[in-house]
Amino acid sequence: MVQRDTGSTRRALIRATAASFAAGLFLRLSRVLAADRMTKEQAEYQPTPNGIYSCGQCTMFVAPSSCKVVEGEISTDGWCKAFVLAD
Numbered sequence: 268m269v270q271r272d273t274g275s276t277r278r279a280l281i282r283a284t285a286a287s288f289a290a291g292l293f294l295r296l297s298r299v300l301a302a303d304r305m306t307k308e309q310a311e312y313q314p315t316p317n318g319i320y321s322c323g324q325c326t327m328f329v330a331p332s333s334c335k336v337v338e339g340e341i342s343t344d345g346w347c348k349a350f351v352l353a354d
């Protein structure tokens with residue numbers, strides 16, 4: 268009779284999955300850091316507000332039309348997933 272060590276197989280699978288996730292995250296972060304700022308696609312930028320929130324209220328907005336973390340021309344009426352509400 269052959270016994271399987273399912274515990275170590277499961278642990279190996281979890282380790283491989285965690286390592287794969289970490290590698291993917293590292294690649295994405297290194298691309299962002301290399302580019303200094305995110306592209307609009309990476310930030311999921313949209314030229315319209317997200318409900319009541321818009322770039323004009325975000326601490327990352329730099330008047331008149333740019334952003335500290337997203338490259339390109341930014342509208343005060345835009346929004347992205349890096350939005351940080353000003354105090």
Ligand code: SF4
Binds near residue numbers: 322326327334336
């Ligand atoms: S929501 Fe903030 S972080 Fe995003 S593009 Fe507008 S100013 Fe930049």
